Amino acid sequence: MLKDQGLMSWKELAPGMYILEPGNSVKFKTGDWKSHKPVLDKEKCIKCGQCYLMCPEPAYEENEEGYFICNLNYCKGCGICAAICPKGAITMVLEEA
């Protein structure tokens, strides 16, 4: 028997595989397959927000202190934030398996 890999029965799908519930992508964590993750050094950060602006996902959220914190559930590990940071405050480190 083939291993059951399906998410749901084909009968439950909307025609054309339309998604009838807009915005449901927040339910899906899309960052679980990354190999590297950004780590912030708050000492160096000047809160300029460029990481937040340039992240293609966008995974950064601003916290009460004004720091931009990456939500790793959505980060895909591309390293753009680390490359764009003018202060070298972000380091990409290998994700542990």
Next chain:
Amino acid sequence: MGKRVAKEVSIAVADAVAQCKVDVVSAYPITPQTHIVEHLADLVNNGELDAEYIPVESEHAAMSACIGAAATGARTFTSTAAQGLLFMYEMLPIASAFRLPIVMVIANRAISAPISIWNDHGDVMTMRDLGWIQTFAENGQEAVDLVYHAYRVAEKAMLPVAVNLDGFIVTHVVEPVELLDQELVDKYIPPLKMKHKLDPKKPITIGAIGVPEIYTEARKAQDEAFKASYKVVVKAWQEFEKISGRRYQPIETYKMEDAEVALVIMGSLAETAMNTVDALREKGKKVGLIRIRLWRPFPTQDFIKALGKVKAITVFDRALSHGATGGPVGIEVRSALYQSNKRPKVLNLIGALGGRDVTTEDFEELFDRTFSFIKAKPRFAYEIFGAKE
């Protein structure tokens, strides 16, 4: 009753499309389809058809525009041929997977190279597996009727439909054609109401990613809908008969009751073949003709029933599948017969390529060969008919 008028078939087809009150026509002109979309452009320009005419820069854009428009609930039309259809290719499976009721007329034309503007079925055979319902017209009247039928079917089944007409042979001849009265068209094809469509007031997502955990199920759902469309097609023809008196079926037979051999064919060449059948019947030869009108979904049961008691058939293909076990229709037929108790010998000839004439005499020879094939050793491959040695 509608009025019978003499018209170039392309013009009549365009008039029928206009009668179906399409909202969007998006097309790029290519021989031998040009007259169809030109006439539609005229109708829009003259205010006779209240539609958006999108003169795109390529067929890829033509199909893209139809997909976008259809997704918002608009009734759409496009038309193409040969290289144009191939240029559209990337978008074709998207139209069907999105379950959009797009109607396209393909004025069948041989594909390059060498460049040929003449007719065969090589172009449309490339898209036979992409989830489009496909019908083949034999003459002008049928071309027009299949357009009405296409909208009815597409919008009931929520699947795109391609109507195939032989380029020039059907598209460019002037024939007496009866267009339906507008009120009958309106009844047969009521305004399109889609259950789900792109609407800012009720947002949905069309075209999301299908991860391995859902892709298989998505295709299965599409395939089930596609197979179920057979019934929609047949019902739409029955309803069409009620309003027009003209009867259509997935498989047409001609003098098959007691036939010993038969020719299997699609499109306008069947008219020539019918003359041959008549001539041979007069000489007492038991020959018959099977014409496939609905090519996808393939009407397997109807086909097997149509065979009657024949001992051998010749499947006459109008397209090549290089290096395969037959032409596209030949492969289909052999595959259907394998699961059936009825299994006549199958000779598979590929001919009338790129506009090559096939005459009644040719068909006579072909029927003779089919007779001698009854006792011959079976041959599995195909043969290109009429290629000069």
